[in-house]
Each structure stands twice: as structure tokens, then as C-alpha cells.
Amino acid sequence: MSLVQQVDETLRAELMRGPLRGTNIQLSFDTPDADWAARRSGPCVNLFLYGVEEDTSRSQSGGVTVLDEQGTVIGNTGPPRYFRLTYLVSVWAQSAQDEHGVLGTLLEWCVCTEELVAHAPPGGNGGSRRLSLGLREAGDTPETTASRLWPTLGISARPALDLAVTVPVSRPTEESGPAPAKGMHLRARQVAGNGPAGDAGAATDVGVPLGEPGAGSPVRRRNVEEIA
Structure with missing residues (x-):
């Protein structure tokens, strides 16, 4: 499972355990273009991943010592790099009232949830990762991400949340030399x-x-x- 898939599955699990628990609302990561909207059946929350970029504001320098379970130095590595995955979160239902109700619930969940833990699947590499969540702020212009994306997707303008998930990516470990002579x-x-x-x-x-x-x-x- 790739890093992006790991983030997707973590969001799916947390949303189904949280704001969407007990509902019949589907969760989709498909591109919400006109063809997808025509095929959709039933209420749905769509998380469209539209951007991946490095968060250079969290860049660090220096080295990190890697220890094994016994506390022995086994290598060295650099600090992790952080990448921001941005999702356009929209709600699709039979009426605008239903859509607004679910969108408001998702908004409250995003505000209250600042961090998630993504666990690697059994047998996978990478261990657990702490994901930082936040809603992207609007710029100085009234144009939003949604207003730019909907026309390119062939969809009429509709409200959406701009969710950013920041994930650390560890660097490879450089193994240390042989153990000192005893x-x-x-x-x-x-x-x-x-x-x-x-x-x-x-x-x-x-x-x-x-x-x-x-x-x-x-x-x-x-x-x-x-x-x-």
C-alpha cells in the first residue's frame, strides 16, 4: 500500500467511525466530473485529491540517530520531509438541505480533529504516521479552490471544504559501520x-x-x- 493510499484509508476509516457513522452515505475518492455525477446513486461524500506538495515550512536540518530495540546505534538518517495532500470535500444528496446538513457535520469534524494516526497494514513497511489535518485558508482573492476546479470538471458550482492533510516521509537509514572491537x-x-x-x-x-x-x-x- 502506497503512502497516498494509506492516507486515503485512514480518512475513510475515521470518517465512517465519526461523522458518517450510522448513515447510508457512501464515501468516494473518484474524480467528481460530469460522468461520475451522472452515474452516482444515493447520498455520497466525495474526497477528491487534487494536489500533493512539499510543506517546506516544516523543513529541518541535522541528523537523527537510529537505535534498535536494545538501544544500540544501528545507523543515521536525516529529519523527515513533510508533504501536504489536499482534498476537495463535497457532499452529494437529493436536496441542498441534505447536502448542507452533512457538510456542516464534516466542517465541525475537521475543526475538532487536528491529528490522525495512520497505521501501516500487516506486513507493510513504514510503521505508524501522525497526520496533521487542517482546512486551507482562503487567499487574498475571492476565488477559491472549488471555484477554480468545478468548471474544469464540468460541474456547476457547489460548496466544498478544502482539506489539507500533512504527512511525514522518513528518509532512508544509513547503516553504521561494524561494531567496535571488544x-x-x-x-x-x-x-x-x-x-x-x-x-x-x-x-x-x-x-x-x-x-x-x-x-x-x-x-x-x-x-x-x-x-x-
Whole structure:
């Protein structure tokens, strides 16, 4: 499931559990053009995704350390990037009164709901994401998003909400290097002619854990050569 589909399904689940609970209202993410309107049957709430853009106002710098469940550093990554998905939310019913009633309920829900949690499907990647919700403010001109979109879709002007959902997108993790060494292992042999007869060239393994007494301190050697 892609990121956009994850946001769609989260909105669907929360709306059906919230303002649309117990109703026979359908929920659609189709493009609400003239053909779709002609095929529609029954009351419907349409969420038309018309824009995806990066929210640069939330950009951050620096690095983030990634830890595993045991608290061990396993890599580093950059801060997440934030993207804004904008939906045109419209209501379709038999009468304007019915449409206004549902639209008012959706407006109250949007105002009261500032954050949703999107959970990845079982077996999916990405874990949970916190989605920020908000209604886009009108600009300095009286022209709204709906007034610009309806003519291009071949639909007569109708009221709609301009809903913005902001979602964080994590960056790939750069794995850290190998774990630091916990000790060192030396292999040495005695030089011929300096030890008991028959012991010339005998190899000896010496393990010195890091941090233990003697680690890093000078070792007195006599007629011993180290073998790499």
C-alpha cells in the first residue's frame, strides 16, 4: 500500500467511525466530473485529491540517530520531509438541505480533529504516521479552490471544504559501520636458540580483552617475534 493510499484509508476509516457513522452515505475518492455525477446513486461524500506538495515550512536540518530495540546505534538518517495532500470535500444528496446538513457535520469534524494516526497494514513497511489535518485558508482573492476546479470538471458550482492533510516521509537509514572491537588476539612464537631444546618455533596465543588490566600497557618481550 502506497503512502497516498494509506492516507486515503485512514480518512475513510475515521470518517465512517465519526461523522458518517450510522448513515447510508457512501464515501468516494473518484474524480467528481460530469460522468461520475451522472452515474452516482444515493447520498455520497466525495474526497477528491487534487494536489500533493512539499510543506517546506516544516523543513529541518541535522541528523537523527537510529537505535534498535536494545538501544544500540544501528545507523543515521536525516529529519523527515513533510508533504501536504489536499482534498476537495463535497457532499452529494437529493436536496441542498441534505447536502448542507452533512457538510456542516464534516466542517465541525475537521475543526475538532487536528491529528490522525495512520497505521501501516500487516506486513507493510513504514510503521505508524501522525497526520496533521487542517482546512486551507482562503487567499487574498475571492476565488477559491472549488471555484477554480468545478468548471474544469464540468460541474456547476457547489460548496466544498478544502482539506489539507500533512504527512511525514522518513528518509532512508544509513547503516553504521561494524561494531567496535571488544578485544585483541596476539599470536607469537619463540625464536630458535633462546628457549628449551625442542621448543624452537613453538607458537603461543595470547588474548588481551580491551579495558582489562594490562590492555594497552607495554609488554616486555625477549627474543619473541610477532606474527601478523
